[in-house]
Amino acid sequence: MxxxxxxxxxxxxxxxxxxxxxxxxxxxxxxxxxxRGELEKLLAEAREVERAYEAELEAYHRKEGKAYRKKGLMKRVLDLFD
Incomplete structure (x- = not known):
């Protein structure tokens, strides 16, 4: 039950x-x-994933000589529930 x-x-x-x-x-x-506290834990995880993603993307764009644009955090937060 x-x-x-x-x-x-x-x-x-x-x-x-x-x-x-x-x-x-x-x-x-x-x-x-x-x-209580679970949303904060999920948001903290999303922020860590976002920082790692942003750093990797920025390094890639710097290597390729392309302009770099930031993506929003909300998509990463929503990805947690997929």
Missing amino acids: PLLLCPHCGVGMKEVERRGVLVDVCPQCGGVWLD
Whole structure:
């Protein structure tokens, strides 16, 4: 028996690991619920991934002699839930 029921549809929620953080996901409606501190952990991970990506991209563009443009953090945050 699941520990939590979805507040939206009442179905038992499942814990899913994303980037080392356990998040509660409803298998029926797809709702995602985070406990205290989990969003901050996911955002910190996203920022680390973003910094590494930006550094790698900047080095590549410098090597190729191309103009460098920054990408937004929001896409990386959304990628955490794929």
